[in-house]
Amino acid sequence: MAARPDPVREPEAPLPAPPRAFIEATGLVKRLGGHAVLDGASIRLLVGETLAILGRSGEGKSVLLKHLAGLMNPDSGSVRIDGEEIVGIDERRLGPVRRKFGLLFQNGALFDSFDVEENVAFPLVELGLRDPVVIRQRVLAALEAVGMAEHRHKMPVHLSGGQRKRVALARAIITQPRCLLYDEPTAGLDPIGTANIDRLIRGFQQRFQVTSLVITHDLKTVERIADRVAFLRAGRVHFLGTPAEFFTTGDPVLRQFLDGRPDEGETA
Amino acid sequence: MVGITRKLGRWGLDRLAYLGQLGELTQQIGVSMLRGRWRPRLLGEQLVATGFGSQLVVIVTGAFVGAVFGFQVYAKFKGYALESATGAMVSVAMCRELGPVVTALMVAGRVGSAMAAEIGTMKVTEQIDALRALGIHPVDYLVTPRLLAMMVSMPLLIAEAIAFGILLSYVVVVEGFGVPVAYYRNHTLASTNMEDVSIGMIKGFVFGILIVIISCHRGLHAENGAVGVGRSTTEAMVTSALWVLIVNFFLSLLLNLIFPYGSAA
Numbered sequence: 001m002a003a004r005p006d007p008v009r010e011p012e013a014p015l016p017a018p019p020r021a022f023i024e025a026t027g028l029v030k031r032l033g034g035h036a037v038l039d040g041a042s043i044r045l046l047v048g049e050t051l052a053i054l055g056r057s058g059e060g061k062s063v064l065l066k067h068l069a070g071l072m073n074p075d076s077g078s079v080r081i082d083g084e085e086i087v088g089i090d091e092r093r094l095g096p097v098r099r100k101f102g103l104l105f106q107n108g109a110l111f112d113s114f115d116v117e118e119n120v121a122f123p124l125v126e127l128g129l130r131d132p133v134v135i136r137q138r139v140l141a142a143l144e145a146v147g148m149a150e151h152r153h154k155m156p157v158h159l160s161g162g163q164r165k166r167v168a169l170a171r172a173i174i175t176q177p178r179c180l181l182y183d184e185p186t187a188g189l190d191p192i193g194t195a196n197i198d199r200l201i202r203g204f205q206q207r208f209q210v211t212s213l214v215i216t217h218d219l220k221t222v223e224r225i226a227d228r229v230a231f232l233r234a235g236r237v238h239f240l241g242t243p244a245e246f247f248t249t250g251d252p253v254l255r256q257f258l259d260g261r262p263d264e265g266e267t268a
Numbered sequence: 269m270v271g272i273t274r275k276l277g278r279w280g281l282d283r284l285a286y287l288g289q290l291g292e293l294t295q296q297i298g299v300s301m302l303r304g305r306w307r308p309r310l311l312g313e314q315l316v317a318t319g320f321g322s323q324l325v326v327i328v329t330g331a332f333v334g335a336v337f338g339f340q341v342y343a344k345f346k347g348y349a350l351e352s353a354t355g356a357m358v359s360v361a362m363c364r365e366l367g368p369v370v371t372a373l374m375v376a377g378r379v380g381s382a383m384a385a386e387i388g389t390m391k392v393t394e395q396i397d398a399l400r401a402l403g404i405h406p407v408d409y410l411v412t413p414r415l416l417a418m419m420v421s422m423p424l425l426i427a428e429a430i431a432f433g434i435l436l437s438y439v440v441v442v443e444g445f446g447v448p449v450a451y452y453r454n455h456t457l458a459s460t461n462m463e464d465v466s467i468g469m470i471k472g473f474v475f476g477i478l479i480v481i482i483s484c485h486r487g488l489h490a491e492n493g494a495v496g497v498g499r500s501t502t503e504a505m506v507t508s509a510l511w512v513l514i515v516n517f518f519l520s521l522l523l524n525l526i527f528p529y530g531s532a533a
């Protein structure tokens with residue numbers, strides 16, 4: 001059985017398989033309100049990686065995310081999830097595809113007729129879990145992970161913005177999906193809360209090889225969790241690279257973003 | 269001239285598109301009933317909200333419509349010495365027309381607008397997208413339970429409206445104006461039959477479906493935040509009410525062919 005090692009290859013370092021894309025979007029174009037928000041955007045989210053998406057406010061990051069989840073339909077272009085084309089397929093057939101990932105909306109999108117606990121339990125109940133003890137246990141664990149266990153009986157309207165975000169995060173992770181899409185998970189959180197959530201996201205990736213896409217404005221978050229960084233501009237991916245490349249880039253647009261310099265010509 | 273033609277054309281196309289969307293929603297509901305997941309809890313909640321919660325409104329409406337109609341018929345019939353036939357008139361009118369129509373109008377106002385508001389709010393706050401992201405079809409979750417609840421509730425609500433309309437008109441005419449009970453009751457029972465009651469139930473069933481589809485469609489297509497939800501709510505109510513009245517006319521013609529007057533009396 002002892003197959004002889006291939007003479008041209010190092011035996012202990014076999015050629016890595018080409019990275020497989022969990023989500024692959026190509027040439028997405030979407031016009032909204034008479035203006036092309038996405039204008040040929042292409043992006044690959046590789047299995048097991050954490051990809052950070054940056055870009056100025058209103059550049060279409062959230063719109064891109066909704067296309068990747070099949071919640072919006074592009075005017076043209078293609079989105080493949082786990083190898084399956086989802087553009088143009090029936091909403092009913094999207095259900096099983098969507099259950100492969102968890103999604104955190106920018107505004108949380110909590111169900112406002114349910115309290116915190118019911119919101120977080122909802123995906124489990126919908127998956128067909130019936131045992132109330134098991135559900136409770138998992139809900140509590142998820143709420144504890146985001147530091148919201150003590151508020152579990154509150155209604156969403158009585159939560160602060162950051163609290164709502166964290167409950168929504170608990171709801172997104174409760175089913176332990178293979179892939180998580182986060183729209184600004186730490187926006188509105190204090191620095192400690194941000195660090196906690198970053199650690200949580202990184203933990204999923206390291207412990208469960210969860211594939212993640214994180215939209216963020218927070219450069220610290222990028223430093224802490226990202227394997228790759230994409231910068232969205234004018235409806236396309238303007239930059240794609242490692243965080244090291246990103247932080248040391250000479251590109252004037254990125255430099256202005258990184259240094260936080262105001263636009264020119266607008267003096268006080 | 270060209271402008272008017274174009275406007276008319278645009279209006280016609282908009283109507284067609286609207287009908288197309290209603291048709292699509294109806295088809296989605298059909299698929300959902302056949303293949304969607306059965307959600308007894310949601311159905312129960314909707315039965316309470318739609319059926320149980322509407323009773324008081326519907327009973328009061330039915331009772332007073334019956335009473336005032338009874339009073340007017342009595343006043344007119346008295347001139348021909350026909351006042352004991354008032355009950356017959358009231359009961360047939362309540363069963364065939366007034367009961368189903370006033371109930372449907374009240375339900376459109378109370379339940380239809382609430383459906384549009386609830387679903388519309390969920391739409392503009394991305395809660396519907398959150399459902400979809402969890403692999404749940406919004407029609408399965410939001411529309412089908414509402415429709416089933418309405419299909420059960422509406423005939424019962426109409427039966428209540430009819431019963432209380434007949435009851436209060438009886439009180440007014442017999443107790444108030446002294447028409448002999450025996451004549452009144454005999455006339456009422458002799459001229460009201462199962463056909464009249466069936467017409468009321470069938471109409472109620474159809475109106476219930478109309479109200480749910482029109483109102484849920486409005487909610488699912490709500491846009492532009494609070495203002496948009498407000499507009500959806502109003503439109504849901506107004507559109508359902510108009511459709512109820514128009515469909516009622518044609519349904520009356522049709523049902524009169526199936527259940528002609530005097531067929532079984």
Ligand SMILES: Nc1ncnc2c1ncn2[C@@H]1O[C@H](COP(=O)(O)OP(=O)(O)OP(=O)(O)O)[C@@H](O)[C@H]1O
Nearest residue numbers: 032033037055056057058059060061062063064106
């Ligand atoms: N439903 C819609 N109808 C019309 N325009 C829309 C719609 N949704 C988004 N847009 C527009 O698309 C653009 C991109 O919006 P998007 O929410 O993706 O921005 P973003 O990059 O996520 O910004 P932020 O960082 O502030 O969240 C904006 O100009 C917005 O006005």
Ligand SMILES: [Mg+2]
Nearest residue numbers: 061062106183
């Ligand atoms: Mg956004």
